[in-house]
Amino acid sequence: MMKLSTLSGILLCGLFSLTTFTSQSQCANEILLVVATTDAGDQTFWSITNDLNELIASGGPYANDSASDIVLCLEDGCYDFNMFSETGWNGGLATIIYADSILGLGFGNQPFDSFSFGVNAFGCGGDLPEGCTDQEACNFDPNAVVNDGSCVYPGCTDPEALNYDASAGCSDGSCQYEEPCSLNTITLTMLDTFGDGWNGATYMITQFGNAISEGTLVEGEFDVVELCLAD
Structure with a gap:
């Protein structure tokens, strides 16, 4: 089975062409790139450059409203993932995965955008934003990628209530109170x-x-x- 190793960075008639392949046995680190498009797939292009600004891989365009899995072979080191189009990816998403962990993620909302990531390397400037990633939590952070354990959940926040929850982060209107005696x-x-x-x-x-x-x-x-x- 052949794995994609290097793609040409030459733009030909608006398209990036695939040029170089290598066998799986030569692959140092198998990286999965997932490109998800919206209605701007035909304008979705990307490239990967190393810390010497050398072109390592590139691709695009893609079908609208699609998801493409691309297998890359990368050496240990720091990389930049570059996203570009005429108007931005318009909500499209690029996710880089290695050993079941997300190395990088970007939305490409500008005509040119980029993020850094490292393969078995640190200090690459691509640390993923941390925060609460649970949409059910009071402090859900839509920009967070890594859950930092800070999530707090709704409950009764009134200490005078019968069902007061000291761990609740915000009120959900569920507080119950003892009714005054009318007898x-x-x-x-x-x-x-x-x-x-x-x-x-x-x-x-x-x-x-x-x-x-x-x-x-x-x-x-x-x-x-x-x-x-x-x-």
Whole structure:
């Protein structure tokens, strides 16, 4: 099976032509380039240059509203991925993947745009933006590519609510509150002289044979319970 190694950077009649191939056994690092187009596929062109500004690979154009997988063989080092067209890629996306990890990603919204990435190399200036990548989170960052673990999620943020969630990052309107008593407010005081709670003993208040309140003193010398009882 032949793998694409180097493409010509010569623009011929508006098209980039493929020129050089190499066998898979000669491939140092197999890189997957995914080019996704919108309605500007016929204007979508790209090139890859190394840190000496030498042309390594190039391609385009593509069909509109399509996704193309391109396998490249790259040596270890730093590279620039260059995106260009007359009006920009118009929402098109280029993703560079190596060993199941994204090395670089770009949208090419300008007539010329570029980003840097490294293959088994560091300090190439192509660090991917970090942030919260979960769209369900309060602090979702649409520009983030790498999730930095900062996501926080909606919940009840009112400490006075029955279902207060201390970990919630924003309110989702789910807070529930205890309704005020419209009957008779009764205060029940539970005491324990030893100060270690009731040790499993409980109280129960019934009306017409039905339990309307029950509980226990879990620990300590005393506790207070507010009850709402009818006449």
